[in-house]
Amino acid sequence: MNRIKESLPAIAVIAVLLAAWWMIVVETRSVIFPTPWQVVTATVELIKDGTLWAHIGASLMRVGVGFSLAVLLAVPLGLWLGWVKGAYSTLNPLFQILRPISPIAWIPIAILWFGVGNASPIYLIFISSVFPMIVQTTAGVHTIERRYLNAAQNFGVSRYTLFRQVVIPAVLPQIIVGMRIGLGVAWLVVVAAEMIALRSGLGYLIIDSRNAGNRYDLVIAGMIIIGLIGLLLDGLMRLLEGLKSVRWRYAH
Amino acid sequence: MRTKIEMQGIRKEFASNGGELQVVENVSLTVGDGEFVAIVGPSGCGKTTLMNMAAGFLQPSAGSILIDGVPRSEPNDKGILISQQGSIFPWLTVQQNLMFGLNDHREANKKGVADHYAAMVGLNGFERSYPHELSGGMLKRAELARAFAVKPEILYMDEPFSALDALTNLRMRNELLRILAEERHTVMLITHDVEEAIHLADRIMVLSPRPTRIQATFNVDLQHPRKLTSPEVQKLRVAILQELGVDRNADFTP
Numbered sequence: 284m285n286r287i288k289e290s291l292p293a294i295a296v297i298a299v300l301l302a303a304w305w306m307i308v309v310e311t312r313s314v315i316f317p318t319p320w321q322v323v324t325a326t327v328e329l330i331k332d333g334t335l336w337a338h339i340g341a342s343l344m345r346v347g348v349g350f351s352l353a354v355l356l357a358v359p360l361g362l363w364l365g366w367v368k369g370a371y372s373t374l375n376p377l378f379q380i381l382r383p384i385s386p387i388a389w390i391p392i393a394i395l396w397f398g399v400g401n402a403s404p405i406y407l408i409f410i411s412s413v414f415p416m417i418v419q420t421t422a423g424v425h426t427i428e429r430r431y432l433n434a435a436q437n438f439g440v441s442r443y444t445l446f447r448q449v450v451i452p453a454v455l456p457q458i459i460v461g462m463r464i465g466l467g468v469a470w471l472v473v474v475a476a477e478m479i480a481l482r483s484g485l486g487y488l489i490i491d492s493r494n495a496g497n498r499y500d501l502v503i504a505g506m507i508i509i510g511l512i513g514l515l516l517d518g519l520m521r522l523l524e525g526l527k528s529v530r531w532r533y534a535h
Numbered sequence: 536m537r538t539k540i541e542m543q544g545i546r547k548e549f550a551s552n553g554g555e556l557q558v559v560e561n562v563s564l565t566v567g568d569g570e571f572v573a574i575v576g577p578s579g580c581g582k583t584t585l586m587n588m589a590a591g592f593l594q595p596s597a598g599s600i601l602i603d604g605v606p607r608s609e610p611n612d613k614g615i616l617i618s619q620q621g622s623i624f625p626w627l628t629v630q631q632n633l634m635f636g637l638n639d640h641r642e643a644n645k646k647g648v649a650d651h652y653a654a655m656v657g658l659n660g661f662e663r664s665y666p667h668e669l670s671g672g673m674l675k676r677a678e679l680a681r682a683f684a685v686k687p688e689i690l691y692m693d694e695p696f697s698a699l700d701a702l703t704n705l706r707m708r709n710e711l712l713r714i715l716a717e718e719r720h721t722v723m724l725i726t727h728d729v730e731e732a733i734h735l736a737d738r739i740m741v742l743s744p745r746p747t748r749i750q751a752t753f754n755v756d757l758q759h760p761r762k763l764t765s766p767e768v769q770k771l772r773v774a775i776l777q778e779l780g781v782d783r784n785a786d787f788t789p
Binding site: 434439444448 | 592609611612614615616618621625626631635636665666685
């Protein structure tokens with residue numbers, strides 16, 4: 284009951300915006316910009332002919348592969364950079380230069396290297412999500428409290444135990460934060476990549492709807508679906524934050 | 536009594552702003568096997584530095600530290616340090632924490648030892664709890680149990696109970712005495728709480744302000760359980776507080 288009460292203002296704001304949108308479209312008698320209802324019928328149309336699922340599936344597959352590859356590289360690399368001082372001072376400057384380059388700027392090079400198939404967007408997703416995850420993981424290792432490392436040293440455990448029971452679990456909350464950021468960026472990038480280089484996916488749906496007859500109802504339907512899926516993905520990552528072994532870090 | 540810990544002419548300097556900060560100045564002390572020694576001193580006097588050197592986390596600038604006659608180098612599980620902040624791993628359950636330092640290939644054996652020590656400190660029923668689900672006093676119990684589980688010869692306790700409320704502090708002291716009566720350990724306790732030192736220790740050393748040295752030593756020839764309101768305890772307390780430079784009149788106002 285309380286949760287419903289808390290979300291009431293948010294729902295009210297959305298309702299007001301929808302109403303305003305609807306009124307403005309009707310008042311201005313716009314022929315291109317759709318009403319909310321037209322967006323709904325456009326969505327139903329996409330669901331009926333099956334293209335919506337195909338586009339969502341294509342986008343999610345690219346994010347899934349690119350993001351997974353990024354996790355597989357970023358977590359061990361971040362742990363190594365955090366633990367070994369020499370590795371950090373050697374590689375961190377390079378990463379700090381590469382990190383601020385927008386993934387969109389990589390698109391021409393991605394097309395050059397990987398063509399216009401699935402490999403290009405997967406590469407872009409990889410490049411965009413790998414850096415935040417490396418940075419978070421490395422920072423996680425650097426912020427392990429001395430007292431825990433001292434305790435591990437005091438009990439004279441093996442290197443394997445040190446990593447498995449102290450270092451990795453101590454950094455896990457930060458890794459999860461990195462994954463949330465990384466997946467968020469990946470989702471932003473897949474849509475942008477699909478708008479330029481591809482023949483499927485939600486980004487393609489949007490750009491194709493505009494090019495093929497100014498179907499702005501489909502454009503907006505696509506945008507809303509992207510937003511909702513992004514929210515869902517973030518929600519899934521948030522579930523990880525609820526794990527009992529990481530809650531110590533978030534609970535305040 | 537056999538000598539367990541021997542510190543000879545210990546000095547410690549830290550580099551600070553280009554200069555050198557002398558923290559410990561020529562401290563020599565011995566702790567007998569099975570003896571409980573408390574070290575009291577004003578805050579910031581270098582007590583913790585001294586303890587970290589004894590436990591092997593810091594190397595002295597000069598002097599030698601012998602444990603059982605052997606020079607001490609790295610920290611190891613023969614001497615476990617228990618600090619004020621505590622170091623129970625928040626990402627492991629109580630049972631996993633207690634099993635952490637155990638070397639046994641059979642998981643079941645480790646669990647058995649962990650559960651035995653959990654029960655000893657009164658944590659039975661909480662083996663599967665995570666530290667953030669426990670109170671401050673229970674965390675200290677877990678910390679003690681984890682240390683006792685590896686059967687260390689020495690416990691280095693650096694203000695172990697000072698973050699607890701007065702009542703829990705008193706309970707933990709009694710708990711510690713009960714366990715020490717069962718399992719004999721050599722204990723080096725650092726505290727700024729004179730009453731705690733008298734309650735627990737066989738011998739109390741008073742440190743001077745920084746750079747610290749041993750200013751006075753008191754033997755506590757009182758049987759356990761000690762009555763903290765007894766005249767002997769009060770007399771000793773006043774004597775130690777005077778060494779620490781605390782005005783006795785001010786101290787007696789309620």
